[in-house]
Amino acid sequence: MEKSDKKGIDIISIGDELLIGQVLNTNASWMAEALNKKALSVNRIIAISDTWQAITDALHDSMATAKLVLVTGGLGPTKDDLTKDTICDFFGSKLVLNQEVLDYVKDFFAKRGRELTESNKKQAMLPDNCEIVKNSQGTAPGMHFEKQGTHFVFMPGVPFEMKSIMTEWVIPYFSNLCKVKPSAQRTVLTSGMGESFLADKIADWENALPDNTSLAYLPSPGRVRLRITVKSEYQSQADSQLQKHIDDLQKIIPSLIYGYDDDLLEKTVGNMLKDAGKTISTAESCTGGMIAEKLTSIAGSSSYFKGSVVAYANEIKSNILGIDSNIIEEKGAVSYEVACAMATGVRKIMNTDIAVATTGIAGPTGGTVDKPVGTIWIAVADENGVSAKKYQFGNQRQRNINWSVQTALNSIRKALL
Amino acid sequence: MEKSDKKGIDIISIGDELLIGQVLNTNASWMAEALNKKALSVNRIIAISDTWQAITDALHDSMATAKLVLVTGGLGPTKDDLTKDTICDFFGSKLVLNQEVLDYVKDFFAKRGRELTESNKKQAMLPDNCEIVKNSQGTAPGMHFEKQGTHFVFMPGVPFEMKSIMTEWVIPYFSNLCKVKPSAQRTVLTSGMGESFLADKIADWENALPDNTSLAYLPSPGRVRLRITVKSEYQSQADSQLQKHIDDLQKIIPSLIYGYDDDLLEKTVGNMLKDAGKTISTAESCTGGMIAEKLTSIAGSSSYFKGSVVAYANEIKSNILGIDSNIIEEKGAVSYEVACAMATGVRKIMNTDIAVATTGIAGPTGGTVDKPVGTIWIAVADENGVSAKKYQFGNQRQRNINWSVQTALNSIRKALL
Numbered sequence: 001m002e003k004s005d006k007k008g009i010d011i012i013s014i015g016d017e018l019l020i021g022q023v024l025n026t027n028a029s030w031m032a033e034a035l036n037k038k039a040l041s042v043n044r045i046i047a048i049s050d051t052w053q054a055i056t057d058a059l060h061d062s063m064a065t066a067k068l069v070l071v072t073g074g075l076g077p078t079k080d081d082l083t084k085d086t087i088c089d090f091f092g093s094k095l096v097l098n099q100e101v102l103d104y105v106k107d108f109f110a111k112r113g114r115e116l117t118e119s120n121k122k123q124a125m126l127p128d129n130c131e132i133v134k135n136s137q138g139t140a141p142g143m144h145f146e147k148q149g150t151h152f153v154f155m156p157g158v159p160f161e162m163k164s165i166m167t168e169w170v171i172p173y174f175s176n177l178c179k180v181k182p183s184a185q186r187t188v189l190t191s192g193m194g195e196s197f198l199a200d201k202i203a204d205w206e207n208a209l210p211d212n213t214s215l216a217y218l219p220s221p222g223r224v225r226l227r228i229t230v231k232s233e234y235q236s237q238a239d240s241q242l243q244k245h246i247d248d249l250q251k252i253i254p255s256l257i258y259g260y261d262d263d264l265l266e267k268t269v270g271n272m273l274k275d276a277g278k279t280i281s282t283a284e285s286c287t288g289g290m291i292a293e294k295l296t297s298i299a300g301s302s303s304y305f306k307g308s309v310v311a312y313a314n315e316i317k318s319n320i321l322g323i324d325s326n327i328i329e330e331k332g333a334v335s336y337e338v339a340c341a342m343a344t345g346v347r348k349i350m351n352t353d354i355a356v357a358t359t360g361i362a363g364p365t366g367g368t369v370d371k372p373v374g375t376i377w378i379a380v381a382d383e384n385g386v387s388a389k390k391y392q393f394g395n396q397r398q399r400n401i402n403w404s405v406q407t408a409l410n411s412i413r414k415a416l417l
Numbered sequence: 418m419e420k421s422d423k424k425g426i427d428i429i430s431i432g433d434e435l436l437i438g439q440v441l442n443t444n445a446s447w448m449a450e451a452l453n454k455k456a457l458s459v460n461r462i463i464a465i466s467d468t469w470q471a472i473t474d475a476l477h478d479s480m481a482t483a484k485l486v487l488v489t490g491g492l493g494p495t496k497d498d499l500t501k502d503t504i505c506d507f508f509g510s511k512l513v514l515n516q517e518v519l520d521y522v523k524d525f526f527a528k529r530g531r532e533l534t535e536s537n538k539k540q541a542m543l544p545d546n547c548e549i550v551k552n553s554q555g556t557a558p559g560m561h562f563e564k565q566g567t568h569f570v571f572m573p574g575v576p577f578e579m580k581s582i583m584t585e586w587v588i589p590y591f592s593n594l595c596k597v598k599p600s601a602q603r604t605v606l607t608s609g610m611g612e613s614f615l616a617d618k619i620a621d622w623e624n625a626l627p628d629n630t631s632l633a634y635l636p637s638p639g640r641v642r643l644r645i646t647v648k649s650e651y652q653s654q655a656d657s658q659l660q661k662h663i664d665d666l667q668k669i670i671p672s673l674i675y676g677y678d679d680d681l682l683e684k685t686v687g688n689m690l691k692d693a694g695k696t697i698s699t700a701e702s703c704t705g706g707m708i709a710e711k712l713t714s715i716a717g718s719s720s721y722f723k724g725s726v727v728a729y730a731n732e733i734k735s736n737i738l739g740i741d742s743n744i745i746e747e748k749g750a751v752s753y754e755v756a757c758a759m760a761t762g763v764r765k766i767m768n769t770d771i772a773v774a775t776t777g778i779a780g781p782t783g784g785t786v787d788k789p790v791g792t793i794w795i796a797v798a799d800e801n802g803v804s805a806k807k808y809q810f811g812n813q814r815q816r817n818i819n820w821s822v823q824t825a826l827n828s829i830r831k832a833l834l
Contacts, residue, residue: 017635018446018449019449020450020453020459021446021447021448021449021450021451022450022642024441024443024446025445028464029435029441032436032438033437033439035438036437036438042436042437043436043466044463044475045442047461047462047463048460196536200534216433218439219575227439284706288706288709288713289705289706289707289713289727291706292705292706293706293707295705296706296727297705297814297818302729306730306732306733307726307728307733307737308706308727309726309727310706312713312718312722313719313722315723316724320737320766349736349737350730363716364716394577396577397714397716398714401714
């Protein structure tokens, strides 16, 4: 019996480790992203405990509204999983030995030269009234049930096993089941202006957006992401309308936009350096190497990134970066002069086209009346000379570091524009 | 009317960005962890869309079973938030201007030398039938309602604002409301042995654990965390039993344990350096500055961390770290000899007691038959000399970097033991 008012997808993640905050629910996030890319709409993501009651309640709840319920967790070989017994109660199944799966499990272990344990054999005991979904990456297969017009797929919680079942079976199989109304979505990534100033600057554009278009502000230290969604009767209409909104926005804030969707500022900067055939180095005090770490997180960065000096102690600033210790003494390590000298110093010793430097008081201690915690100088040196700018962030150490890193990356971007 | 069968806490996270997998639900994870530490038990974590229907349904659902419902998101200054209107409908409230909050918002902006916008003023429009909860870090206050015996607290989604409301008000206020059965929990943090080898090594200890004790393995690159939970009728019993299990475990794997619960390896290493009165520097190739970044993420690290050279290009390895370029030519940049020379080089130029160096092929390209992607050398130099060890990690760039960083930090720890 198909119920037509059910729609969308619920993701249920089973695991006490989620409810005590020991691990982040990266599985659900990955699934949501993969589904969204295929225009499959997620209603809810629900993390629950690994108990009969919690699992049963969640399956009932989701069956009332969702067209498809994706469940992960509780199917591993270890002794803490109740999931299978709970599933049998919910769907009225009996566990029976599935010879095909047992053969697969035996073969899986044999190929890897590993011994088959009793707990591994248990994985071939499966409900007698479900469709078995192949797990090409592991030994616990997926299970597909249908009840009261709702589809249920149970998958193991091991990320790469879940991902392979999602990619190889779930997404192809269900991609016609939960199609949302044609929509186009893009996230415009900005850096260099805070949320409320940005909102004021683009207010006219935002107020002129039609009813079928929604806008969300997603701020984080040093960046504001603008997610624009257009729904329409036809895909081509949604696409072209979205493009027009973005073109209009681009005219208002051309230099603030560094990318779209999943683009990373460090990747944008890397591409700009590559295109310009330029090399870069960094001299970092308060950011402690994090700018270098971000730049080198991009595959292929060795073609433009040469190196970095993390100069935490003042003696490193003078001995390695060659800064006159009198300047450090007179102006203080957190100053315009030292930031500039760090940038020119590292640019010289690493022989790069461009260099960025940071010096500041990340906190929680070390602030003064003149230079409170959160005071950060960021300098950029290139063939045109050097300049530095002072920023006043907040009083939280990690946030100040993150903010400085994003701002420094954005300063490189602006210098390359 | 108090319903006695309601129990525990539901966390509701509002935001479309969660349902399309654009951001991880770090807020809910942080909240769950903070609540768990005070023995406040979380039933469910639910991520929902920013719509009237989804919010209303979720509030109804949670009111049926939970004693306390914590809601985050949808309270920012921009106009994408329906949350407040939905709240008013659910609790039968009217929005009224709260003069005290308006004064606070004005003052908040004045102190930071920023201009008050119209959208900021809107934050002082609040439901007339709730308790206003102070937000010491931002302008959107929290709201506390009670309905049908369930408490509801609404907080902004900005992490540090939510965290301050949780820490300053929610946790103290509710810490007596949802107490679970006496239990004691501790997570033992290990580094230096993979999960299955560790499981074999502690198998006798694990098999002897009584029924009221549970053990979970939580592996991540370079580390395995062991979470031990003991439930008992009396707190003192649970505590002492837990301590005995940990004491026994400690005897089996003394040198693998680097800390407990939230301890960070970089903090353990920092404390060991401080206690020994020793200084450290790093020379990083494949880790790109991340070891330095981890070490300097700890407040007070300037007392033992002097600096780092990120030597990505070979010319930096020779020009700044002083490595004979013939050695690089002959042995290759990823070699025992270069790893050792990097560690001794940086130790010398930064004049530190100890130094660690990394050189490897993070990937995705650059591997050869002899040195495939994932080949990493890690060297430690101190007053006793220098030595390096080769590791073979996987084929994923970021995972190789993370693995190298944890392993390097653990190598420092072992050198300091």
